[in-house]
Amino acid sequence: MRTTKRYLPVAAGLLLLSSLTACSNSADDGPAVPAGPVPEGLEKFYAQQLEWGDCAPYATNMMATQAFAGDGLECARLTVPLSYSEPQGTTITVGLLRRQASDPDRRIGSLVLNPGGPGGSGMTTAAQLSGAVGNTELGKRFDLVGFDPRGVGASEPAVECLTDAEMDADRADMTAMDGVDDVADAENDAKEFAAKCAERTPHGEKMLANLGTRDVVRDMDVLRSALGDEKLTYLGYSYGTRIGYTYAETFPRNVRALLLDGALDPEQDMVESLVAQAEGFGGTFGKFVEWCVGRPDCALGRDAGTAVQAYHELVRPLLDEPVKLPDGRMLSYEDATTGTVASLYSRQLWPTLNQGLATLARGEGTVMMALADMYYERGPDGKYSSAQEGLVAIRCVDDPPVTDRERIEEAQAEYVEKAEFLDSGLPPSSARDACAFWPVEHTSEPHLPDVDGVPPTLVISTTNDPATPYQAGVNLAKAMNGRLLTFEGAQHTAFLSVGNACVDQAGIAYLVDGTLPPEGTRCR
Numbered sequence: 250m251r252t253t254k255r256y257l258p259v260a261a262g263l264l265l266l267s268s269l270t271a272c273s274n275s276a277d278d279g280p281a282v283p284a285g286p287v288p289e290g291l292e293k294f295y296a297q298q299l300e301w302g303d304c305a306p307y308a309t310n311m312m313a314t315q316a317f318a319g320d321g322l323e324c325a326r327l328t329v330p331l332s333y334s335e336p337q338g339t340t341i342t343v344g345l346l347r348r349q350a351s352d353p354d355r356r357i358g359s360l361v362l363n364p365g366g367p368g369g370s371g372m373t374t375a376a377q378l379s380g381a382v383g384n385t386e387l388g389k390r391f392d393l394v395g396f397d398p399r400g401v402g403a404s405e406p407a408v409e410c411l412t413d414a415e416m417d418a419d420r421a422d423m424t425a426m427d428g429v430d431d432v433a434d435a436e437n438d439a440k441e442f443a444a445k446c447a448e449r450t451p452h453g454e455k456m457l458a459n460l461g462t463r464d465v466v467r468d469m470d471v472l473r474s475a476l477g478d479e480k481l482t483y484l485g486y487s488y489g490t491r492i493g494y495t496y497a498e499t500f501p502r503n504v505r506a507l508l509l510d511g512a513l514d515p516e517q518d519m520v521e522s523l524v525a526q527a528e529g530f531g532g533t534f535g536k537f538v539e540w541c542v543g544r545p546d547c548a549l550g551r552d553a554g555t556a557v558q559a560y561h562e563l564v565r566p567l568l569d570e571p572v573k574l575p576d577g578r579m580l581s582y583e584d585a586t587t588g589t590v591a592s593l594y595s596r597q598l599w600p601t602l603n604q605g606l607a608t609l610a611r612g613e614g615t616v617m618m619a620l621a622d623m624y625y626e627r628g629p630d631g632k633y634s635s636a637q638e639g640l641v642a643i644r645c646v647d648d649p650p651v652t653d654r655e656r657i658e659e660a661q662a663e664y665v666e667k668a669e670f671l672d673s674g675l676p677p678s679s680a681r682d683a684c685a686f687w688p689v690e691h692t693s694e695p696h697l698p699d700v701d702g703v704p705p706t707l708v709i710s711t712t713n714d715p716a717t718p719y720q721a722g723v724n725l726a727k728a729m730n731g732r733l734l735t736f737e738g739a740q741h742t743a744f745l746s747v748g749n750a751c752v753d754q755a756g757i758a759y760l761v762d763g764t765l766p767p768e769g770t771r772c773r
Contacts, residue, residue, distance in 0.1 A: 282296055283295035283296045283474045284473070284474045284476075284477050284478055284479050285473065285474055285478070285479040285480065285503055286502070286503065287474065290336045290337075291330075291333075291336055291471070294328065294329060294330065294336070294471045294475075295471055295474040295475070296474070296475075297327070297328060297471075297475050298475075299325040299326075299327065299345070299475050299476070300325055300326075301323040301324065301325045301347070302323060302324065302325070303323070303324070304317035304318075304322050304323060304324035304346060304372075304376075305317060305318070306324075307324045307344055307346070307372065307403040308403070309402055309403055309407070309634065309635070310626065310628050310632055310633075310634045311628040311629065311630060311632075312373060312626065312628065312634070313370065313372070313373050313376075313402070313403070313634075316372075316373045316376035316377055317346070317372070317373075317376055319376050319379055319380065321348050321349070321379065322346060322347070322348055322376055322379060323346070323347060323349075324344065324345060324346045324347075324372070324403075325345045325347075326342040326343065326344060326345065326405075327342060327343040327345055327396070327468070327471060327472055327475055328340050328341075328342055329341060329342070329343060329399070329467075329468045329471050331452060331455065331456065331459055332455065332458075332459050333459075333464065333467050339452065339455075341399060341404070341405060341406065341452075341456075342404060342405045343396055343397065343398070343399055343404045343468050343472070344372055344396065344397040344402060344403030344404045344405075345372065345394060345395070345396050345472070346371075346372035346373075346375050346376055346394070346395045346396075347359070347375070347392050347393060347394040347395075348375065348376075348379040348382075348383075348388070348392065348393045349392050350388070350389060350390055350391055350392050351383060351388055351389050352389035352390060355389065355390050356390055356391070356392070357390045357391055357482070357761065358391060358392070358476070358477075358478045358480075358482055358505070359391060359392045359393075359394045359473075359476045359477075359478050359482065360387065360391040360392070360393055360394065360482050360483075360484055360760060361394045361395075361396065361469065361472065361473070361476075361481060361482065361483050361484070362374060362375055362378075362393070362394070362395050362483070362484040362485070362486075362489070363395070363396070363398065363483075363484075363485050363486070363488075363489035363492050363493075364395075364486050364487065364489055365485070365486045365487025365488035365489040365490075365511070366401075366487070366488050366636060366639065366640050366643070367398070367401075367462075367488040367491075367639060367640050367643035367644060367647075368401055368635065368636040368637065368638070368639030368640035368642075368643060369401075369487075369488070369489075369636060370395070370397050370401065370402040370403070370634070370636070371395035371396045371397055371398070371489075372395045372396065372397050372402060372403055373395070373402070374395050374486075375393050375394065375395025376395070378393065378745055379393055381745055382745065385753075385757055386757055386761050387757050387760060387761065390761060391482065391760070391761075392476070394472075394476065396468075396469070396472060398465045398468070398492075398639075398643075399459075399460060399464060399465060399468055400450075400456065400460045400635070400639055400642065400643070401635055401636070401639040402634065402635055402636075402639075406450065406451035406452065406456065407450075407635045407639075408446065408450050408456075408457075408460070408635055408638045408639050408642045409446070409449040409450050409451075409635075409638065410442060410445050410446040410449060410450070410638040410641075410642070411442070411445065411638065413627075413631055413632050413633055416625070416627070416633050416637070417578065417631075419438075420581060420583060420584055420621070420625070421571065421578070421579050421581050421584075422438075422581075423568060423571075423581055423582060423583065431678070431680075432678060432679055432680045435678060435680035436680050436681055436685075436686075439680070439681065439682050439683040439685065439686055440683075440686045442641075442683045443645075443683045443686040443687050443688060444686075444688070446638065446641075446642055446683075446688075447688045450642075454688050454689050457642060457646060457687075457688065457689050458646065458689035458690070458692070460642055460643055460646050461643055461646040461647045461691075461692045461693060462491055462492055462495050462643070462647050462693060463495070463499075463647075463692045463693055464692075465492055465495075466492060466495045466496040466499050466500070467499070469481070469483075469492070469496055470496070470499075470500050470503060473503065478505075479503075480503055480504060480505035481496065481500075481503055481504055481505055482505045482506045482760060483496065483504075483506070483507050483508070484508045484510075484744070484760070485507070485508070485509050485510070486510050486511050486742045486744075487510075487511040487513070487716065487717055487741065487742060488513060489509075490509040490510070490511065490512045490513055490708075490717075490725065491513045491515070491647075493507045493509045493706075494507075494509065494515060494698045494700070494706075494725065494728070494729060495693075495698065497698060497700045497703045497706070497729070498698040498699055498700055501700060501701065501702045501703045502702060504703050504704055505704065506704060506706075506707075506759060506760055506763060507703075507704075507706040507707070507729075507731075508706075508707045508709070508744065508756055508759060508760055509706060509707070509708045509709070509725065509729075510708075510709040510710075510742045510743060510744045510756075511709070511710070511711070511714055511716070511717040511722070511741055511742035511743075512708055512710060512717055512721045512722040512724075512725040512726075513717060513721060513725070514720070514721035514724050514725065515695060515696060515697055515698055515724075515725065515728060516695050516696065516697055516724070516728075517695055517721075518648065518649065518651075518695045519644075519648050519649075519650075519651050519684075520651055520656060520657075520660045523660055523664060524660055524663050524664060524667065525718050525720070525721065526715075526716060526717075526718065527663070527664040527665075527666075527667040527668040527671070528667040528668070528718055529713075529714055529715045529716060529717065529718040530590060530593060530667075530668045530671065530715045530716070531667045531668035531669060531670070531671075532713050532715070533593045533713050533714075533715035533739050533740075534589075534593060534668065534670045534715075536713055536739040537592075537593060537599055537602065537739075538553050538556040538557075539553060540596075540599055541556070541599070541603055542556060544603070546603070546607065547603060548563070548603050548604075548606035548607040548609075548610060549606065557669050557670050560589075560606070560670050561670075561672070561674070563585075563606055563609050563610055564582055564585045564586060564589075564609070565582070565673065565674055567580065567581055567582040567585055568582045568673060568674075568675070571614075572609070572612060572613070572614035573614075574614055574615055574618055575615065578618065580609075580614030580617055580618050580621075582673065584614075584617065584618055584621040585609065585614070585617050585621070586671055587620075587621040587624050587625070588602070588605060588616075588617040588618065588619075588620030588621040588623075588624070589602060589606075589617075589620070589670070590624070590671075590715070591620050591621065591623055591624035592605075592620055593715040593740075593741075594715060594716065594740060594741040595740045595741070595746075596738075596739060596740050598620070601616065601620065602620065604616055605617040605619075605620055625637055641683055641684075644684065645683060645684035645687040645691070646687065646689060646690075646691055646692055647691060647692065647693045648684075648691055648693060648694075648695065649691050649694065650681075650682075650684040650685045650687065650691070651681070651682070651684065651685065652681055652685050654679035654681070655679070657677075657678075657679050657680070657681065658677045658678070658679045661677035661678065662677050665677075697728050698728060698729070700728075700729055700730065703729070703730075704763070705729075705730060705731050705732060705765055706726070706729040706730075706731030706732070707731060707732050707734060707755075707756065707759045707765060707766075708722050708725050708726035708729065708731055708732070708733050708734070709722065709733075709734045709735075709736060709742070709743055709744055709752065709756065710722020710723060710726075710733060710734075710735060710736070711735075711736045711737075711738050711739075711740065711741070711742065711743050712735065712736070712737050712738065712739075713738060713739035713740075714739075714740065714741050714742070715739075715740070715741055716741045717741065717742075719735075731765075732765040732766060732768065734752065734755055734756075734766050734770050734772065735770065735771040735772065736749065736751075736752050736771075736772045736773075737771060737772065737773045738773075743772075744756045749772055751770075751772030751773070752772045755770065755772070
C-alpha cells in the first residue's frame with residue numbers, strides 16, 4: 250500500500266472443536282451439491298465443480314510463471330456473476346491456485362488466502378508460500394488456496410487502464426510534482442486515467458462498479474462452497490484484512506477462523522489512512538537509518554541526525570535531472586522514493602536499499618529503479634502486472650472520494666511531516682486524484698464491522714509496520730472481539746514471512762485447532 254503522486258491514500262480462547270472440524274466433506278474437486286448455506290438464486294454458482302489442472306496457462310507475468318512452476322500446484326477458474334444483482338446475466342471468472350493437504354486422512358479443509366494490495370495476486374502468494382507450509386501442520390491438514398480477486402491477475406477480465414509504455418511514461422512524468430501551478434495538469438491526467446480504465450476494461454463501467462470488496466467477499470463465499478467447505482478458514486494480509494472483516498460482517502455464520510495480519514483500520518477514511526501510513530513509513534525509515542549508520546558503508550553517513558538531509562541530497566536533484574539508465578529509461582524522483590518505500594516493507598531489502606543509495610550518489614540509478622520495478626511489478630520484459638491498476642480501481646470503488654482541496658493540502662503537509670524523508674521540498678498540491686473523477690459510485694463506507702456471532706479472530710500487528718501501522722491492528726482486534734498478537738519488528742506483516750517461530754506457531758495453532766495465544770502475547 251502506497252500513495253503515488255496522483256493517487257491519495259492507498260495507502261490495511263478456544264473455538265468449539267465441532268465447528269472447526271466439520272467444515273469440509275472431502276478433498277475432491279468440488280461438491281455434488283452446495284456446501285453450507287446458499288443465497289437464493291445462486292445455486293448453480295455454489296454447486297459448481299472446479300476443474301483443476303496445469304497452472305502454466307494462468308500466468309500473466311514472469312513472476313507468476315516462475316511461481317506457478319512449483320511442484321504440487323494446480324489451478325482452476327471459479328465462475329461468478331459480474332453483478333450479484335443480476336445472477337442470470339454476464340459471468341466472469343476468478344483464478345485459483347491450490348496446494349493440496351499432504352496428510353489427506355487428517356485434512357480439515359481449505360485455507361483461503363489473500364495478500365492484500367488491493368490488487369495483489371493470491372495465486373502467486375499461495376505458490377510462494379506452498380514450500381514454507383509443506384511440512385507444517387498447516388500444510389499437512391489444509392489445502393492452501395490462493396485466489397486473484399475479480400479484475401486482478403489471472404481473473405478474467407482484468408482491469409485495464411494504461412499500456413506498459415504509458416505506465417513507464419507515467420512514472421517518469423514529474424509535472425504533477427511541480428506544486429500548485431500545475432493543479433489543472435495533474436487533474437487532467439487523473440481524469441484521463443479514470444476515463445481509460447472505463448474505456449479499456451472489458452464490460453467498462455459495469456465491471457468497475459462491481460469490482461470492490463463488497464463483491465469480492467461474495468465471490469469468496471461462492472469459493473468456500475465450491476471447495477466443499479461449510480465454513481471459511483481465511484488468512485488475510487494488509488488489504489486482505491479488509492476482505493476478511495467484510496466477509497465476517499456479510500457472512501457471519503459461515504466463518505470458521507480468520508487470521509488477519511497487517512490490519513487496515515475499518516473506521517479510517519482515505520485521508521486518515523494516508524496520514525497513519527505516513528507515520529508508519531517515517532518510523533520504519535528511522536529504523537533503517539539506525540541500522541545503516543552503524544555500518545561503515547552507510548550511504549547516508551554515520552550520523553543519524555543528518556541522515557534525512559543526506560537522503561534529500563541524493564534524491565531531490567532527480568526532480569530536475571533524472572538519471573539515465575543503460576536501458577534508456579530515466580530514474581525519476583518518484584521512482585527513487587518508491588524504491589525506498591518498497592525496501593521498507595522487509596528488513597531483508599535494507600542492504601539493497603543502502604547499495605542503491607550508494608550507487609545513486611555516483612550517478613547510477615539501476616538498483617533504485619529495480620526496487621521501484623519490484624513495487625510496480627514490472628518484469629525484465631517491460632510488462633506490468635495488473636496490480637497497480639487494480640489497486641486504484643478497487644480503492645476508488647471501495648471508499649468515498651476525497652474532493653475537499655483544503656483537506657488534500659492539509660493531508661499532504663501532515664504526510665511529509667510524519668514521513669520527513671518523503672518531503673520533496675515542493676509545496677503541497679490541492680490536485681484531486683483519479684478517485685475524484687471515477688465514473689461509478691463507491692460501494693462501501695468506513696465503519697466498524699458488525700461481527701456478532703463470528704468466532705474470535707486472531708489479529709497480528711507489527712510494532713514498526715511501515716504500511717499498516719500497529720495501532721490499526723489494535724483497533725481491529727477490538728472491533729472483531731478477537732485476540733491481538735504483537736510482533737516486535739520493522740516490516741510489513743509477519744506470519745510465515747519472517748521465520749519467527751513465536752508468530753508462526755501461534756498462527757498455525759489458531760488455524761488448525763482454534764487455540765488463541767494468551768492475552769498480551771508479544772513475539773520478538
